[in-house]
Amino acid sequence: MTDHDFHAYVTASAAMLRRTALRLCGDRHHADDLTQTALAKLYAVWPRLGRDVQLDAYARKVLLRTVIDEAQRPFRRYEAAVEVLPPVGVSAARVEDVLDVRAALVRLPPGQRRAVVLRYCVDLSLAETARLMGCTEGTVKSQAAKGLAALRGMLAPGRVAA
Numbered sequence: 001m002t003d004h005d006f007h008a009y010v011t012a013s014a015a016m017l018r019r020t021a022l023r024l025c026g027d028r029h030h031a032d033d034l035t036q037t038a039l040a041k042l043y044a045v046w047p048r049l050g051r052d053v054q055l056d057a058y059a060r061k062v063l064l065r066t067v068i069d070e071a072q073r074p075f076r077r078y079e080a081a082v083e084v085l086p087p088v089g090v091s092a093a094r095v096e097d098v099l100d101v102r103a104a105l106v107r108l109p110p111g112q113r114r115a116v117v118l119r120y121c122v123d124l125s126l127a128e129t130a131r132l133m134g135c136t137e138g139t140v141k142s143q144a145a146k147g148l149a150a151l152r153g154m155l156a157p158g159r160v161a162a
Contacts, residue, residue: 006043014035026106034063105117114133115143115147
């Protein structure tokens with residue numbers, strides 16, 4: 001695989017990776033950093049990847065591991081997002097919903113957040129999510145169910161997910 005192939009892949013997939021990172025961490029700037037770090041890691045192994053590798057799945061796995069690694073760094077444990085900007089092109093009525101969901105996702109424990117984001121935002125299968133998270137399918141089901149229940153509670157009508 002050549003540098004030209006890598007450039008083409010990044011051009012086509014960077015936005016998807018950035019959206020996934022944003023859903024996992026909840027902060028636009030941190031998501032950009034995580035995406036860049038994941039792409040740098042991907043570039044390092046790019047020449048060794050075969051043509052039969054599912055690049056999107058591999059890149060998501062690199063991104064997820066980067067998120068986990070960054071979350072374990074001591075200086076990241078005490079950071080908190082103070083403002084989350086809405087995505088460009090979203091109607092004003094929907095902006096509040098998007099912000100509420102993002103704020104609620106950030107409040108979920110990391111395992112539940114990963115399960116919910118990978119299963120329902122990235123739309124991965126149960127088996128693929130379990131493989132990426134390094135756990136059993138039962139754990140993914142449990143974490144996703146708990147995460148969805150917590151989100152429903154946080155996003156219930158009349159409640160603000162702050």
